[in-house]
Amino acid sequence: MAALNRAGFLAISAVAVLALHPQMARRDSMLDEISTGKTRVVDLSYTINDQLVRWPGDEKVFEAKVNASVEKNGYFTRSFWMLEHYGTHLDAPAHFPPGKTTVDQIPVKQLIGPAVVLDVRAQGARDADYLLPAARVEAWEKQHGRIPTGAIVLLRTGWASRWPDAKKYRNQDAQGKMHFPGFSVEAAKLMIERKVSGLGCDTMSIDYGASADFAVHHLALGSGLYHLENLADLSALPETGAFLVAAPIKLEGGSGGPVRVFALIP
Secondary structure (H helix, E strand, O other), X not given: OHHHHHHHHHHHHHHHHHHHHHHHHHHHHHHHHHHOOOOEEEEOOOOOOOOOOOOOOOOOOEEEEEEEOHHHHOOOEEEEEEOOOOOOEEEOHHHOOOOOOOHHHOOHHHHEEEEEEEXXXXXXXHOOOOEEOHHHHHHHHHHHOXXXXXXXXXXXXXXHHHOOOHHHHXXXXXXXXXXXXXXXXXXHHHHHHOXXXXXXXOOOOOOOOOOOOOHHHHHHHHOOOEEEEOOOOOOOOOOOOOEEEEEEOOXXXXXXXXXXXXXXXX
């Protein structure tokens, strides 16, 4: 009986090794491409501190305190406090109704996917209130093919070049209203039809700066998408071909939180 159990264990182990082999080979191949420079890794996140551009009206946004120092304790630790929506961050669906999913409930598979980059730097330079129309998305598809299911769609406005100058980045008028480009409701509806995982931008909000009703937030988050806001410089990304990894803090019940975003570019 022991011999049979041992034989069975060895057989199962052999099957497991064979099953894992393709995944291991794929992982090793990817790591090799990264280490040899065949695949570039671009960090699209800003370093968190208390000097980042904050949303108008937000006062206390980040605080860090030393709990233990090497000199006194032999090791170094800190505690920190911050707003969920500060710096490069993710909006979970629960952030705006009718969205309900909190940041810790977003399926991991939704946080990785092909990057679709919509370049509107020229349009944004001419009109700070530019709204990405559905026709611009359709034009992208005519050139590159249909947006794949599970894609993460990024709006490249060029606004990252204004960071970290709060005055230029917020671009507020005399009444305090901000002006920067964003997605239109029609474009967001098309993204939802394409079953993308999320929308991202290099501005403070997926909605354009002058928005008063945050219609795209309500629509996209209400449909289960998430948002990546305040992404760093997107200029290195091709319009298609890159792969995105978004790793938000797994905060129970969170409406969002800080996120580290990487682009893998072949």
